[in-house]
Amino acid sequence: MLYNRASLTNEELIKLYKQMLLPRLIEEKMLILLRQGKISKWFSGIGQEAISVGVTSALTHDEYILPMHRNLGVFTTREIPLYRLFSQWQGKANGFTKGRDRSFHFGTQEYKIVGMISHLGPQLGIADGIALANKLRKDKKACAVFTGDGGTSEGDFHEALNVASVWNLPVLFCVENNGYGLSTPTSEQYNCEHIADRGIGYGMESHIIDGNNILEVYTKVSELAESIRENPRPILLEFKTFRMRGHEEASGTKYVPDQLMEEWAVKDPIDNYRNFLIEEKILTPEEDEKFKDEFKNTIQEHLNATFEEAPITSSIENELNDVYKISSPTTIAPNSTTQNIRLIDAISEGLRQSMERYDDLVVMGQDVAEYGGVFKITEGFIEAFGKDRVRNTPICESAIVSLAYGLVVNGMKAVMEMQFADFVSTGFNPIVNLLAKSHYRWNQEADVVIRMPCGAGVGAGPFHSQTNEAWFTKTPGLKVIYPAFPYDAKGLLTAAINDLNPVLFFEHKGLYRSTYQEVPTDYYTLPLGKASLLKEGNEVTIISFGAAVHWALETLEQVSVSADLIDLRSLQPLDTETIYNSVKKTGKVIILQEDSLFGSVSSDISSLIMENCFEYLDAPVKRVASIETPIPFAGNLEKEYLPKNRFKEELLQLIAY
Incomplete structure (x- = not known):
């Protein structure tokens, strides 16, 4: 393996080595604990440390990164205290999810990490939303999101790349191509030569990087991250690497040919880099052993603290109280001046006045910009608020729901219009598995409002007439609002936008232009949850x-x-x-x-x-x-x-x- 140190100092070279060594030693310890029955599951990243460490080191500490199972190096490079990681893996209170989720399924705003859900794809859209917020605020920040070769077959991958390209979002899409999606080889996953080739179809810059070469990863990603900070755009990065353990330990590696394992074993990112440092007289074997001993002692010390930590306890009351973010916004009373308007006008007015109230609120949906939406609710919004905040989206409901969540994670607000409530089925996963569970899992509010034009009576047939509220009332963490009158529609929509939880806001199409009522002209709110x-x-x-x-x-x-x-x-x-x-x-x-x-x-x-x-x-x-x-x-x-x-x-x- 050839290493080009470029202009890196000896101290920087040693730091990269230590940042790879720590997660490797942690993993080796975890494998022992797994065999001893002291942890329940492990997804090994042995052999892939250079990618996690190199990418994370190339970003600043205030830039978001969205890792996956095999990215322990992201968490350690961000210097999360080890006892907190160990507590997370054991479902204890010092972890990040109060025992409600496992391993790497967590996020932390303190360390600017957004954890994965097992459905993989939505995190790509979240990165789009984080990057959009950075771009709108002109923060000059990059964002990196990980997926594997298997994840690139999901629709969310293609949706997220397409949106990022169309909107020139500063995202680094990092694909760890380790040859297998669980047991399925890449030859059975896609038919192009390289995953990076897919960037061509999206008009996106792409690169292939040796994922086992820490210096190539770090220097190339550093260069690209700096570039997209100044010139916002997405870049697809394919890291060629290999997974030396099973998808998770229980699955083993019997499906991998022995010859392939042997070929990649000699490309071990840590062994090769260590040899380079020793040959260049940057590191001595004695220093190496000292680093290992220090890390092993630190790991054991933090493990001991975690083992001594009592099992987590809770109560039904505590669990129920954490499903929703406590949201007590000030109630704004209606003014006395009214106008007789239709339901559709009341919704439009509530949305417009919310846009005026929150200059960080972004409205998104198919045809909502110049066209004003198929029902004309956002007509005139472009002139009032500009295209940055009133955004036409490609037809990709799943990615846009995830993107809206990413905006919220990065400190903004979002309203998404489902062109028809029926179309929500193509965005169902991020609604019920991402938005709904966000606060309960890692204390992250998800105040996304999804507007849902619904209902029959207009001769629109099976795909444009459903009233599908029951799909969502079953899911803890979601709020579901369904007004019947203009007065209620305006006050409840503004309240939904104020609320810190995800809200599905149903609007009956048959009532849009047939129902009139006296509605206060100014901004006001009505309480959610009151009949x-x-x-x-x-x-x-x-x-x-x-x-x-x-x-x-x-x-x-x-x-x-x-x-x-x-x-x-x-x-x-x-x-x-x-x-x-x-x-x-x-x-x-x-x-x-x-x-x-x-x-x-x-x-x-x-x-x-x-x-x-x-x-x-x-x-x-x-x-x-x-x-x-x-x-x-x-x-x-x-x-x-x-x-x-x-x-x-x-x-x-x-x-x-």
């Missing part, structure tokens, strides 16, 4: 949300029924107090929703009522919903699908029970 009691009566409690609220109002105009009509407005958190108080008064409950019945929001509300108000009920809880089919296109079929025309009969049957 609205639209009508009061004593015969029955009607619970609904979205367009179905209007169906209930129409029905009550046609029948002589004394009803409490509750517009939930917020599905998560749910205002159970208002629900229970009404049920205890009326004794009968009917839940009307647009979604189909099984596994829906009404199912859980019904169960909650049965469990908490059973002795007050004079009849079984009744649910009225759409039929169990996808939403049809033809108008007459759509009417049969929806429960609107069936509600009156169901209500009267309940009253007569």
